[in-house]
Amino acid sequence: MRAINNGDSNKEIPNHEEADHRLRLSGIKDDRAALMDSLYMTHKRKSRSLSWAVGTTQLALLVLFLGLWEAAGRNKWIDPLLFSYPSKLLEQIVRTAANGSIWPHVGATVSETVVGFALGTILGTVIAALLWWFPFLSRVLDPYLVVLNSMPKVALGPIFIVGLGPGFMSIVAITLSVTVIITTINIYNRFREIDSGFIKVVRLFGATRLQLFRLVILPGSFPVIIATLKVNVGLAWVGVIVGEFLVARVGLGYQIIYGFQVFNFTLVLSSLVVIGMVATIMYQLVAALEKRLTEGWRER
Amino acid sequence: MKDTPALALQRLSHVYVNDKGASLAVEDIDLSVAQGEFVSLVGPSGCGKTTLLSLLAGLFPPTKGKVLLGGEAVSGPTPKVGYMLQQDFLFPWRTIRDNAAIGLEINRLKNRKTMEAVDWWLAELGLGESGHRYPHELSGGMRQRVALARTLVTEPNVLLLDEPFSALDLHIKLQLEDLVVQTLRKLGKTAVLVTHDLAEAAAMSDRVIVLGRNPGHIRKEIVVPAEIRDADPMTARKLTGFQLLFEELWSELDTVDAGGGESDK
Numbered sequence: 001m002r003a004i005n006n007g008d009s010n011k012e013i014p015n016h017e018e019a020d021h022r023l024r025l026s027g028i029k030d031d032r033a034a035l036m037d038s039l040y041m042t043h044k045r046k047s048r049s050l051s052w053a054v055g056t057t058q059l060a061l062l063v064l065f066l067g068l069w070e071a072a073g074r075n076k077w078i079d080p081l082l083f084s085y086p087s088k089l090l091e092q093i094v095r096t097a098a099n100g101s102i103w104p105h106v107g108a109t110v111s112e113t114v115v116g117f118a119l120g121t122i123l124g125t126v127i128a129a130l131l132w133w134f135p136f137l138s139r140v141l142d143p144y145l146v147v148l149n150s151m152p153k154v155a156l157g158p159i160f161i162v163g164l165g166p167g168f169m170s171i172v173a174i175t176l177s178v179t180v181i182i183t184t185i186n187i188y189n190r191f192r193e194i195d196s197g198f199i200k201v202v203r204l205f206g207a208t209r210l211q212l213f214r215l216v217i218l219p220g221s222f223p224v225i226i227a228t229l230k231v232n233v234g235l236a237w238v239g240v241i242v243g244e245f246l247v248a249r250v251g252l253g254y255q256i257i258y259g260f261q262v263f264n265f266t267l268v269l270s271s272l273v274v275i276g277m278v279a280t281i282m283y284q285l286v287a288a289l290e291k292r293l294t295e296g297w298r299e300r
Numbered sequence: 301m302k303d304t305p306a307l308a309l310q311r312l313s314h315v316y317v318n319d320k321g322a323s324l325a326v327e328d329i330d331l332s333v334a335q336g337e338f339v340s341l342v343g344p345s346g347c348g349k350t351t352l353l354s355l356l357a358g359l360f361p362p363t364k365g366k367v368l369l370g371g372e373a374v375s376g377p378t379p380k381v382g383y384m385l386q387q388d389f390l391f392p393w394r395t396i397r398d399n400a401a402i403g404l405e406i407n408r409l410k411n412r413k414t415m416e417a418v419d420w421w422l423a424e425l426g427l428g429e430s431g432h433r434y435p436h437e438l439s440g441g442m443r444q445r446v447a448l449a450r451t452l453v454t455e456p457n458v459l460l461l462d463e464p465f466s467a468l469d470l471h472i473k474l475q476l477e478d479l480v481v482q483t484l485r486k487l488g489k490t491a492v493l494v495t496h497d498l499a500e501a502a503a504m505s506d507r508v509i510v511l512g513r514n515p516g517h518i519r520k521e522i523v524v525p526a527e528i529r530d531a532d533p534m535t536a537r538k539l540t541g542f543q544l545l546f547e548e549l550w551s552e553l554d555t556v557d558a559g560g561g562e563s564d565k
Contacts, residue, residue, distance in 0.1 A: 197389040204357055204383040205403040205454065206376065215402065219393045294393075 084266040092270040108251040116175030117236035121229045124183025132191045153177040154242045166247040175239030179232045190224040191217050226290040233283055304371045305332035306490040312365035314351055325351040326516035333490055340493045340501035340508045348516025349494040353460045357383050379407050382456030384464040388443040390435040396446050397431040403454040421449040441472035461493040477504055477533040498549045503533035510552045520552055
């Protein structure tokens with residue numbers, strides 16, 4: 001420690017125009033600031049160079065992957081009919097985006113997904129609230145929820161299609177079947193995990209059950225509800241794409257199935273790339289929403 | 301004692317029933333607390349201290365006997381009785397001000413005038429600057445003071461204190477003891493304190509009730525000498541009579557709690 005101090009005080013001395021005996025005293029003080037400053041700067045430099053290294057490696061991996069793919073496709077190391085290659089995909093996306101033919105597909109899929117995950121989260125929360133409000137109901141329904149949750153719900157797709165007709169409604173229904181049960185279970189569990197101390201506080205003020213729900217249970221579960229919303233974004237994509245596989249005449253899932261049927265794998269892969277991009281944007285939007293809504297009251 | 305006690309327990313017994321069976325928590329408790337009096341309940345764990353407080357608060361009805369508040373039977377929680385818990389349980393999603401106002405909100409009394417009272421109480425308890433902050437930004441002692449403000453803004457006549465200082469550092473605990481005693485004295489409020497800490501009971505109360513267990517019952521009642529009673533808790537601890545009082549309580553609890561060990565935390 002002392003050695004470092006001395007080293008730094010030497011550096012500091014030239015900056016002082018005070019007399020010698022004062023310089024020593026104030027020197028000790030400035031020393032500390034200089035030492036801490038330099039430690040902080042070193043730390044910052046290290047962490048900056050680490051994130052730079054991570055970023056560069058990520059970029060390099062992407063370039064390497066795309067480059068290899070491109071080279072392999074063009075030189076026929078792999079079957080370009082099956083695997084296509086990046087420039088072809090890009091050309092396909094740019095062309096369809098420019099002539100506008102891709103937008104109806106994107107629009108249909110995005111609207112189905114948004115409706116699916118928003119409705120799934122809301123419906124799940126409402127059911128969870130009912131279970132919380134009527135403990136008898138929750139005891140009765142418990143085994144059924146467990147069974148429903150472990151069932152592969154997309155298998156119900158054909159029933160929805162017959163019942164609701166091929167199109168938007170049945171695709172949303174398939175999406176809901178994927179999201180609602182797990183949302184209900186997650187949020188209901190959270191409702192029950194709220195610390196009994198918080199419940200006691202409002203009960204002691206004479207709160208009604210509705211007040212208890214509105215003032216404690218619901219706001220206390222808010223982070224879990226938002227987190228479930230995030231999970232549901234992912235689940236909704238699965239539901240929508242499967243639904244479109246089964247039934248649609250428009251949408252990115254339909255494009256994939258169509259591309260497969262006419263052996264146009266460039267179309268299949270480019271649709272996947274578009275799905276990846278849109279899904280990422282959607283996830284980021286929900287994450288931003290989460291940050292805004294829980295601002296302030298949570299330590300991060 | 302005055303004509304109508306602020307609080308009275310009459311031949312009170314309570315049985316807890318659950319899937320495992322039924323257990324008798326307290327039996328035949330008779331106790332009355334005068335307006336403005338400060339009473340402490342001490343005893344080994346399992347003697348039904350918290351059960352008594354919950355019954356006083358009206359959280360559940362007693363199996364037998366009566367709980368009277370100002371002469372009237374208690375039928376459920378009311379804002380006339382304030383309750384401070386062991387932890388502050390401030391809602392992390394509400395600001396300090398909104399936390400302190402939750403009792404008003406529940407009883408539909410939240411308006412400009414009562415919010416002024418909230419601000420006044422926060423300032424009175426040394427939290428004037430913190431109204432718009434969130435609980436996680438405050439220290440433990442500050443949070444417990446917010447909990448006190450939350451309890452006091454609904455203007456309860458009786459305060460029930462369920463070990464509210466036990467989770468705090470010693471010096472903050474001593475400061476808060478002083479603050480609570482001074483505040484309650486100024487307002488002439490009645491208080492019942494449950495605690496593990498014999499020194500705390502001796503320093504704060506007018507009367508200490510020693511409870512025994514299996515089932516919970518009143519073993520002994522010790523009236524605190526006037527000089528200790530009138531002093532602030534911090535000063536009281538330094539008085540000559542204090543050590544004597546403490547030893548009396550200690551030996552009383554030693555005989556109750558033959559297992560020993562946890563009478564003074």
